[in-house]
Amino acid sequence: MEKKAQKGGIAYNVFKCYLRFLHDKIFYRKTYKINADNIPSNTTPTIIVSNHQNCLNDPLGVLFTFRDRKPNFITRADVFALHPIANKFLRAIGLLPAFRLDYEGESALQNNEDTFNITKQAILDGGTVMMYPEAGHQTKRWLGFFSMAYIRMAFEAAEKSNFETEIFILPSCNHYSNYFGIQNDFMVKFGTPISLKPYYELYQTKPRTVQRKINALVREQIENLMLNITDLDNYDAIDFIRENFRKEYAAKKGMPCGELPDQLLVDKALVADLDKAKEEKPEEVAKLYKTAIDLKSQAEEKHISVDSLEKEPSWINNILATLGMIILFPFWVNSLWPNLFMWLIGKSFTFRKEDPMWEGTFMFAINALFVIPIFYIGTFITAGLCDSWWTALLFIALAPLYTLLAWYYTRWAKRIFKNISALLIKGNATWNNMKSNYSEIKDFINNKL
Numbered sequence: 001m002e003k004k005a006q007k008g009g010i011a012y013n014v015f016k017c018y019l020r021f022l023h024d025k026i027f028y029r030k031t032y033k034i035n036a037d038n039i040p041s042n043t044t045p046t047i048i049v050s051n052h053q054n055c056l057n058d059p060l061g062v063l064f065t066f067r068d069r070k071p072n073f074i075t076r077a078d079v080f081a082l083h084p085i086a087n088k089f090l091r092a093i094g095l096l097p098a099f100r101l102d103y104e105g106e107s108a109l110q111n112n113e114d115t116f117n118i119t120k121q122a123i124l125d126g127g128t129v130m131m132y133p134e135a136g137h138q139t140k141r142w143l144g145f146f147s148m149a150y151i152r153m154a155f156e157a158a159e160k161s162n163f164e165t166e167i168f169i170l171p172s173c174n175h176y177s178n179y180f181g182i183q184n185d186f187m188v189k190f191g192t193p194i195s196l197k198p199y200y201e202l203y204q205t206k207p208r209t210v211q212r213k214i215n216a217l218v219r220e221q222i223e224n225l226m227l228n229i230t231d232l233d234n235y236d237a238i239d240f241i242r243e244n245f246r247k248e249y250a251a252k253k254g255m256p257c258g259e260l261p262d263q264l265l266v267d268k269a270l271v272a273d274l275d276k277a278k279e280e281k282p283e284e285v286a287k288l289y290k291t292a293i294d295l296k297s298q299a300e301e302k303h304i305s306v307d308s309l310e311k312e313p314s315w316i317n318n319i320l321a322t323l324g325m326i327i328l329f330p331f332w333v334n335s336l337w338p339n340l341f342m343w344l345i346g347k348s349f350t351f352r353k354e355d356p357m358w359e360g361t362f363m364f365a366i367n368a369l370f371v372i373p374i375f376y377i378g379t380f381i382t383a384g385l386c387d388s389w390w391t392a393l394l395f396i397a398l399a400p401l402y403t404l405l406a407w408y409y410t411r412w413a414k415r416i417f418k419n420i421s422a423l424l425i426k427g428n429a430t431w432n433n434m435k436s437n438y439s440e441i442k443d444f445i446n447n448k449l
Contacts (some may be wrong), residue, residue, distance in 0.1 A: 032187040033065045042069050043126035052132035052171045056361035058174045061188045071128040073099045090315040120157040141227045151211045151306045163200040168193040171221035185260040237289035240296045244306045273449045295437040305421040309438040314417035331407040335402040338375035342367045
């Protein structure tokens, strides 16, 4: 029987367009879909398997890669328990709950049966399903342990069709320039599809052997796609060097470093070289990592940007920038409605979670579902009744620009304050020590990597 592409209805597609605009134009500065041509056609049974680092934002990034299909996503069940409205919203966009032994308990595992039955049928109907085998998001740029539930489900679906349906597993990865705040860059990168059909015969006699083999192939691809910092004991030092000395390393290697996909390749090469250097000269690298942590602590304590050590700020530039801020200040104040509430309400939910990786989820979901509709519609009606409907329409038209103004003005102000902090300590013992640490890391990258 010919399979039909799984598409959402009119309401789903309109809602998806609204979310896509917020996601691709407001929440993120730029989004990248790399190797999207590797995604099998709409009617091909496909399981996309990915690393997981940023809660709801990971599946949303993949969701907005598709324009003409409605994929299903299997994700952690505790997200669905946040609120009944959140539960309906997540299911409406294709998310289904996965209950885990370590989180929801053994008694909840029986609830997975419904999820897996729905998912297996969706696969056999030619659908696309997204799964995260780490069974929970990481808080750093590394790949955790893989559960093989996704492989078992894939073969159970194949078995349900008497092994007549060819099912593909597509490895992928999510990568972010920064996990926190808005107007960062986001990338989803796809690997090469793996057909399970060549393994059907062996699976029927040696299922565990086949599952382990495919899991290894999938994990290997994802590791090659993503930035996987495996030296967790020195993670903070490596991440600091990666963030602040990426351009130095790229220039030395002659690698492009402007766009996020290029930065990912530079970061992967830099981390690999640091790991290699640690094996060859462990004492020198240990000293490098200590210097990096010291510099990181000093910069945070003194509230300055590390790059000010390279391009030292000047008073005249900061005075001119401050004058520009004063001129734009009334526009910024005007932009705080309702953007200040959007920020504070999203943050208030984040503070209730010990895990910082929930920030993006709450900031996007709470605002998209509640704050933006309530404040924007309320302001539109109020402006229309109290002033004119042209004023109301102008508010709606300028609202996205005011959101960007509020964010960039605030970030600009923080930058100026950090520059002034650097100018205030410039030339003293702390500044000189920071310059020395900065030069030491820079010299290591240029001469010893």
